[in-house]
Amino acid sequence: MPPKGRGPLQQVHREVDDMRGQLESLLKDVQGDDTESKEESFRRCQELQLSAEKTLKNLTQLTKADEIAPVGNYDQRKLEEERRLRSVLEQLNKLSAELSPPGPSTDPPTGDARKEGEGGTGDSDEADTDEDAAQKDDGRKDESRAANATPQSEPCVYTALSDFQGDQEGDLTVKRGDTLKIIRKTSDGWWLAENADGDRGVVPRTYLKIGSALAADKDEEEDEESPDEAEEEEEGSEELAEEEEEEEDEEEEKPSDAAQSNWSTFRKALTEIDATDVLAAMGAIPSGFRPSTLSKLLVDEGAKYKGSHFMQPELSQSQLSFSDLFLDPDTGRHRTSRDSQVRPRHTRTCVCFTLWSCKSIPTPGVGVQVLSRHIRLCAFDGTRVLSNIHTVRATYTPKNPRTWLFSPRTAGVLPSLLDGDCFLRCDADDPDLGILFELGVTFIRNSTGERGDLSCGWAFLKLSDAAGNALPSRTYELPVSGGTPYEKDVDMEGFLTRASSAGIFQQMLKARRQPKLIVKFKTANARIKMQLSFLPSTLLHCLNLVPLLAMYRQLLADALLVDRPTMQNADLIFSPVLATFPTLVDQPDLLDAVRTAWMDAESNMSRAQKRDEAQVKQEFAKAFRSSASLLLHSPSLPWHRWADAASEEQRSRLIGSALEALKRARGPSGGLEVLADPARAHLAFDVAEMTFDLLRVAR
Template structure:
C-alpha cells in the first residue's frame, strides 16, 4: 500500500491488520511446506515463500517507519491517548517483524538442503504425532474461520472506536471539557482491554524459580503462566494457575502457543544452562557485600564503580570463554552437529554466513576516573562481548590498555603484536535479535598503597547496538560511546555523579559534557581473505583478529576428524587428539597463543608458496608446532593466567623461558620433556582424549 495524502494512525492500523492476515496465511503455508519433503514442487515453493517473507518484512518495516513519524498535531481528527495508541501499533508491528524473521531463517537458501529438512520433518513428526491424530480437516477449517472472525471483530472495534470519537467531537464541541474526560476514560479502558488481550499470552516455565525478593513469583519447571506485563530489565510480571502474580526472569520462559513447534529451528537455542546460573550469579553479585561496597561506603571510589561483571562471569566457570564457544555443538536432536558441516567435494568446512560478522577495534577511552587517592593502578583492561541488554551472548575477550597522560584518565589501545594488548577484535553471531550489540566493560586492577593484594574494579561500560531503528546493520565507521556507571544490568547510572553536580549554569553544564567518560571504537567489514575464515567459525563467537586464521584451521581439523575420517559417524568413542583437547583453552592464554603463532609462522617461512596455500599442510604444521612447544608447557604447573596481574604473568614467563632454554640447548622440545630439572604434572589420559560428547557440546545461546 502506498502513502496516503493525509496519513492517520487509523489508516495505518488497518494496513497493519492486512499485513497480519498475510502473515498468518504465510505461516501456515510455510509450516505445511517444511513438513512435507515429498512435495513435488517443494524447492520452488520454498523459494517463493522466502521471497514473500522478504517482501512482507520490507512492507511492514516501511509501515513501522511511517507510523513512527506520525505526530498528534498532524492527525486529521483529534485522538485521545494518541501516544499510547501509536506505541501499541509499533509494538504490534515489531512482533509481526519478529515472526517474519523467524520464518526467513527457516527458508534461507543456505539452509534449505535435503538433510536439514529431513531432520526438521523427523522432529516435527515425533512432537506432533499425537496432536495430528486428533486433528481433522474440519477442525482446521473451523479454527481458520474463528481466527478470521476474531480479526474482523478486532478491526471493527478499532474502527468503531475512532468513528465514535469523530462523532463526539463533531456533535458536542460546546461541552468539550466535560466530554473529554469521559471519552478519555473510555479510550483508556478500551486500550487497556486491547493491550490485555494482546499481551496475556501463555508461557511455559523452563526452570524452577524460588522467590528471592518481594514481588517475585515462585514457579516449577513445566508450569504454564500468563504474561501480564513486561519490563525493560528483563523481568516479566506473570500470573500462575492459582491467580498469584509476580516477576520472573524472561530467560526462564518459553512461549506456549499452537504451531510454535512448527516455526522452531532444529538448531535454535533451548538449553536451560544460560538462565538460572547466569541470573543467579548476577543477582548474587549485585546483592552480596564485597570489598567494593566497603570502598563505596568510605567514599574511596567513584559512585558508579562496581565489581566487574565480566570478570565475575569468567571466574565463575568457563561458559563465557573460548573453551565453550569454540567447541562443536550438537543439534537439538543430538544426532549430528548444528554448526559444523563438511563439503566432501572441496574437502573443507562448508561456509555459513552470519547476520553479524564485523571487526571491532577499540581505540581510546577518555576521562576515566581513578579508583581513589590511596590506590595504585597496576593495569587497565577492556572486556568485549556480544550482549542484548539481558544476557551475555558470546565469550568474553580481554584487551589490555596503556595510559600515558599524567592524570591517568586517558586509556590508549595502540596496535600491538602482543595478543593481550591487540585492540583488533571480531564478533560473529548468526541469529541476533534486534537488541544485540557490543558490550565493552572497562576495569582497573589496583592495590592499596600499603598492600600487595590486587583488586579489579569496573570503571563503567559502553554499549553499541548492531542495528539501526529501521533494522539495518550499523555503518562501518568510528563511534564515540558514552561510558555508563554501574553494571550492564543497571540503567541511568553515572560513572562519577560529582562531575555533573559541579555545574552551576547551563553553559557550564554544556562544558561539563566534555569531561564525561567516553569510549571510541571502530567497526569494519571483513576483507575477502578474512571472510573466508569467518564463514567457517561457529555460529556465535568473539575473539582477537590475530587468532582468526588459527581458529579457522582448528575448525577444518574438527571437520576432518569428526566427519571425514571417522569410520562410524554414530560412534561416540573418545579420539586421540591433544590439539583438539587443548587448543580452545590456549586461546584464553595470550602468552601461549603468541608463542604458538610465532613458532608456526617461523616454520611456514621455510615452506614454498604452494605449501602455504595448501590447507592440509597449514593444519598439519599448526598441529605439529602445538604438540612440540605448547602441549608440554600446558602441563608444567603454570600459574593460572590472570590478565593484568603483572606478578602472575612474570611467573609464567619465567617458567616458559626456562623450558625454551632447555629445549634450545637440547635441540628439540621433546628432549626437554626428559630433562630431570623440569617438573611436569603426572600424565592423565584425559590430556589426549577428545570426547565426542563433552561438557560444551550443548549450545549456550
C-alpha cells in the first residue's frame, strides 16, 4: 500500500528509479569480471526481471480514478513511466542472456568477446549493434520488444475506435475501423496520422487503438514462412500463459475481504473501454460521471440482486425447514385450517422513506440522448450490496432538467416505477449499514446508436448514529458525490466534494449549487407495519406494493407449511400464482396490473368476505390468474426491456386494454372467461409456469 499522500503513479515512478539504481549497480558488478559471482549476478538479474514485470503489469492496470488526488497530464506521465520501465526490462533481458549458464551460443566466448559483451552493457552503440546481431535468432520476440521501445518519431499502426469528423484545418477525418499509421505522437494528445489513401492529419489519441487486421494477416504470413520462429513464439506464449495462471491461483489463495465484496465488479466497470470512455474524451459527459456500478451488478450477476430472488423462501442450515417462513402459532394450530397466517418476524432494520427530489444534477452534453433518469438504491455497508437493487425512475421539466422529481401526480394508480415511497428490511448486523443511492441515466449515442448506463453521482445515508441509535423520522439532505462509492472526493462539473479553502461567502454560494438528494424518513401505519413483518428478512421495494407481497407470502406459507403431506416432501406444487408471481416482481408494469385487478376485486367484496381469510386468498388468486396469466401468455406482449420507449408504450396499451376487458367481464368466476375469448390469442402453457418447484427456487 503506498504511503499516505503518495499516489499509485508516483509510487511506480519511485519503483522505476529504484530498479534503475539496482540495474546500474548490477552492471558495475558484472563489469568487475568476477567469475565467482556470476551465478549471484544472474540470480539478482532474475529477481529484478520479476519485479519489473510485476510493476509493468500493475502500471497497465492503473487508471486516473485510482489516484488519491488529481494528476495533470496523467496519460502522458503514465506513458513515460511505461517507456522507462520497458527500457529497464530490455536491458535486463540482454543481461540475462549473457549471464545465463548455457550462454548465448554453444561455443564458449573468448576473452575478447566477453569484454565486448561487457562493454555492451554500457552506452556504446557499436556494442549494442553486435548484441542485436547475436540475438537475431530470437525473431519475433525482439521485434515486439523493440516496437514497445520505439521512439515517438517511428510510425506504428492503430485502428480507429469511433468516427471522428475533422472540424479545423489539419484534422484528419476517420471512420470506425479505419487503419491509420501514426507518424508522430505529441504530448497534447493530438497525433499526426496517415490513412490508407495517403491523407495526413491530426487525430485525438482517445479515438485510437493499437493494432489492425492487416497487421494480424501479415503476422500469419510471416509465421508460415518461418516455422522455427513460430515454434519459439508458441513456447513463449505457453510460458506466459502458465505464469498468468500461477499468478491467478496465488491471488485466489490469498484471503482477502475483497472476495466478500463487489469490488471486482466495480473495478471491471471502471477499467473497461466502452462508449463511456469515448464520450468522456469528447466532453459529452461531465466530470465525475462513471459507468453505472449497480447496473453492472444487475447485468453481470443476474438474479442475485433482483427482488424475485429475495422473495423466495430461504432454507435453514439443515435444508429440511425454512429460516424465514413460519406459521403463526395462534392461527396455524390445525394443519387443515385455511385461516392460517404467516408468523410476523421483526428484523434489525426496517425503515420507510420517500425519495423527494434531486437538485443541481449535471446533464450530459450534445450527441447523447437520455432515455431514462433514475435512482438505483440498495442496502450497503461500504463494501457489499446486502439487498436487492431497486430502481425508481425520476421525472423532470424541460425548463429545469437539473432537478429530478419523484412520485408525480398522475390520474389513476401511480405506477410503481415512478413511486418514490420505499421500504427497506435488512437483518444484517453491521454498524456501517446504510442505504446507497446511485443517480443514473440510460443514454443512447446519436451517431452510433450505442446504449449505456452512466452514474451521475452517489449518496450514502447511514441508518444509525455514532451511538448506534436509529435515525429519527425527518428530512435529510444528502450531498451527491462524483465517481463510484469506492472513490472519495471526486470532482463533479467543477464542484468539489471536499472542503475548500475559499471564503465563507463563496463556500455558502457553492453549497447552494452543490448536487443534493433529499430523502424523507417517515413512520408507517399499524396495518403496513403488520404486513411488512410478513415479508422476507431482507428486501427493498415499493411501499405501495406491500399488500401484494404480503399476500404472496401468505399463499406461500399455505402451500409449503399447510398443504404439503410432510416437510420432507419436495414434489412439484400446482400453483400458477406461486410459479409466476416472482417473475412479476422484476416487471413493475405487470405488477401494477395485478394490483389494479386486485383493488377492483376487493372493492366488490363484502365486509364479511373481507374478514374471511380463506375467501380473501381465493379472490386474490382469481384476480391474479385473470390478469397476470392473460398478459404473460399474450403473444403481442413485447419482452420487457429497460428504458425502451417503444416497448414500454406497447406494453402499456396492451395492459390497459386487458384490464378494461377484465372489468367488463367481471362476474362470479372473477373474469376468468376472458381467457377463453376466441378473439384473444395465447401462447402455449408450460409446466414450469403452472407448478412451483421448491428445490429450484429456494435460497
